[in-house]
Amino acid sequence: MIVLDNVTLTYPGRTGPVTALAGTTLNVRKGEFAAVVGPSGCGKSTLMKLVTGLIRPTSGTVSIDGAEVKGPVKVAGMAFQHANLLPWRTVLQNVMLPLEIVEPYRRRFSRDKAAFQDKAMALLNVVGLGAFADRFPWEMSGGMQQRASLCRSLIHQPALLMLDEPFAALDAFTREELWCVLRDLWQEFGFTVILVTHDLREAAFLTDTIHVMSARPGRIVETRQVPFPRPRDLDVCYRPEFTGLVHELRNKIAEVRQAA
Numbered sequence: 001m002i003v004l005d006n007v008t009l010t011y012p013g014r015t016g017p018v019t020a021l022a023g024t025t026l027n028v029r030k031g032e033f034a035a036v037v038g039p040s041g042c043g044k045s046t047l048m049k050l051v052t053g054l055i056r057p058t059s060g061t062v063s064i065d066g067a068e069v070k071g072p073v074k075v076a077g078m079a080f081q082h083a084n085l086l087p088w089r090t091v092l093q094n095v096m097l098p099l100e101i102v103e104p105y106r107r108r109f110s111r112d113k114a115a116f117q118d119k120a121m122a123l124l125n126v127v128g129l130g131a132f133a134d135r136f137p138w139e140m141s142g143g144m145q146q147r148a149s150l151c152r153s154l155i156h157q158p159a160l161l162m163l164d165e166p167f168a169a170l171d172a173f174t175r176e177e178l179w180c181v182l183r184d185l186w187q188e189f190g191f192t193v194i195l196v197t198h199d200l201r202e203a204a205f206l207t208d209t210i211h212v213m214s215a216r217p218g219r220i221v222e223t224r225q226v227p228f229p230r231p232r233d234l235d236v237c238y239r240p241e242f243t244g245l246v247h248e249l250r251n252k253i254a255e256v257r258q259a260a
């Protein structure tokens with residue numbers, strides 16, 4: 001369970017303090033797929049940095065499974081808008097990178113390398129990249145790179161996956177393909193996800209719960225349960241109740257933008 005309790009975050013800022021979040025409260029259950037949506041600059045990335053312990057709140061608390069987050073957390077995997085694969089490493093070597101860094105894998109890396117490679121290959125197979133393990137990132141499309149990035153964020157079996165606009169740079173068809181890849185990974189491994197996105201269809205297709213943030217200083221102003229039964233396929237996106245939910249979320253964000 002991830003809990004943000006009345007969190008305020010003020011950056012010192014070059015020209016004076018900037019309050020990015022003010023009194024933000026958020027609960028995400030273990031195994032839940034949650035999205036955070038809101039107007040540009042409302043503090044979504046700040047919220048991600050707080051949960052992963054990259055920054056500390058100015059006031060309030062962030063906790064994971066009852067323990068207060070006081071520094072970078074080991075239980076999280078992360079993926080961002082750009083895949084950021086290392087160009088001199090093959091796809092397989094990129095996916096294995098966290099195992100060379102994160103304990104307890106790091107100390108076992110030389111001894112268990114063959115088993116780790118099998119594990120990385122199994123993940124690459126799940127996302128349809130099994131045949132591309134020896135390619136370099138620059139030999140692959142943006143969508144393929146993002147698939148590899150998802151594998152890299154999951155190789156150390158994190159209990160929590162933090163995704164900051166992971167598909168924003170992809171074309172619409174590739175994006176929908178990647179939604180299904182992420183859906184399948186989540187269904188297979190059962191980790192908790194917090195997804196930051198501007199794409200309301202993406203949030204409605206993938207998640208259990210959507211949290212809407214106000215304009216800066218951000219706080220959660222509305223939480224919507226996503227009622228569509230699972231397993232979901234892309235057809236759900238064309239149902240009237242799906243379009244209705246997306247429309248309502250859009251109106252809510254327009255309203256909070258105007259209120260700013």
Ligand SMILES: Nc1ncnc2c1ncn2[C@@H]1O[C@H](COP(=O)(O)OP(=O)(O)OP(=O)(O)O)[C@@H](O)[C@H]1O
Nearest residue numbers: 011013018020039040041042043044045046047216
């Ligand atoms: N290091 C920093 N110093 C000062 N202000 C910052 C810093 N980082 C972020 N901010 C400000 O805090 C606010 C929230 O930023 P954040 O990146 O969290 O928003 P966001 O919702 O992720 O934005 P977007 O949707 O555009 O990606 C913004 O006004 C931003 O300018």
